[in-house]
Amino acid sequence: MDKNIPLTIAIPKGRLQKYTMTILEKGGIDCSALKAPSRRLIISVPGTKWRFLLSKPSDVPTYVEYGAADLGVVGKDTLLEGGKDVAELMDLKFGQCSLIVAVPEASGISDVKELDFNSRVATTFPFITTEYFNRHGIQAEVVKLNGSVELGPIVGLADAIVDITETGTTLLENGLIPIAEVARVSARLIANQVSYKVKHTSICQLMRRLQKALQTQNAGQEG
Numbered sequence: 001m002d003k004n005i006p007l008t009i010a011i012p013k014g015r016l017q018k019y020t021m022t023i024l025e026k027g028g029i030d031c032s033a034l035k036a037p038s039r040r041l042i043i044s045v046p047g048t049k050w051r052f053l054l055s056k057p058s059d060v061p062t063y064v065e066y067g068a069a070d071l072g073v074v075g076k077d078t079l080l081e082g083g084k085d086v087a088e089l090m091d092l093k094f095g096q097c098s099l100i101v102a103v104p105e106a107s108g109i110s111d112v113k114e115l116d117f118n119s120r121v122a123t124t125f126p127f128i129t130t131e132y133f134n135r136h137g138i139q140a141e142v143v144k145l146n147g148s149v150e151l152g153p154i155v156g157l158a159d160a161i162v163d164i165t166e167t168g169t170t171l172l173e174n175g176l177i178p179i180a181e182v183a184r185v186s187a188r189l190i191a192n193q194v195s196y197k198v199k200h201t202s203i204c205q206l207m208r209r210l211q212k213a214l215q216t217q218n219a220g221q222e223g
């Protein structure tokens with residue numbers, strides 16, 4: 001049995017963090033230590049096997065791939081972009097949004113096929129974007145940015161963007177409209193490939209609890 005073997009979970013800082021703590025608590029993991037104001041990046045839950053590692057979201061798969069964390073929570077967009085060797089265990093259903101291609105509304109473009117030859121596309125997801133445009137037979141120059149991608153078309157850096165949209169507010173307020181959906185994304189539970197084998201009992205127990213929490217949540221939403 002592996003029930004007392006320590007387990008480290010990489011928690012994404014930022015917009016997914018609150019939802020991650022909520023689902024983990026529903027799965028029976030005390031997250032109160034994570035809620036206390038602190039700049040510490042490694043936090044153990046006293047008297048339990050659980051340890052949290054607070055990471056920049058895009059680094060979660062790296063910590064998990066190299067075994068610095070056994071488990072992690074990360075957006076499917078980051079997984080698709082990263083190409084890391086991790087086990088994708090569960091769709092946690094929160095953090096739902098779309099990865100889209102958007103253009104300035106004023107461009108009059110309504111389909112990716114209307115983009116000019118060698119259009120410039122700004123994105124924080126160069127791998128996904130290149131793959132998407134190649135798959136659609138569209139020649140595009142992909143420009144990597146690290147955030148505030150919507151700025152690209154406004155300042156003439158790019159003709160289009162590939163980015164995440166959740167409420168659509170950022171697109172709207174920057175005069176952009178979506179013209180294609182690249183992927184639907186949501187948060188995923190991932191595991192280190194070795195940990196998943198060696199700590200299988202504990203990880204499966206957590207997954208069963210999370211599955212149950214998601215079912216209860218869905219039933220609550222439907223009822």
Ligand code: PRP
Pocket residue numbers: 146147148149150163164165166167168169170171
């Ligand atoms: C994300 C994304 C969009 C925005 C979309 O940015 O890159 O800019 O949220 O959300 P909305 O559709 O609800 O307006 P984030 O706030 O994570 O910061 P970033 O631009 O620096 O990546």
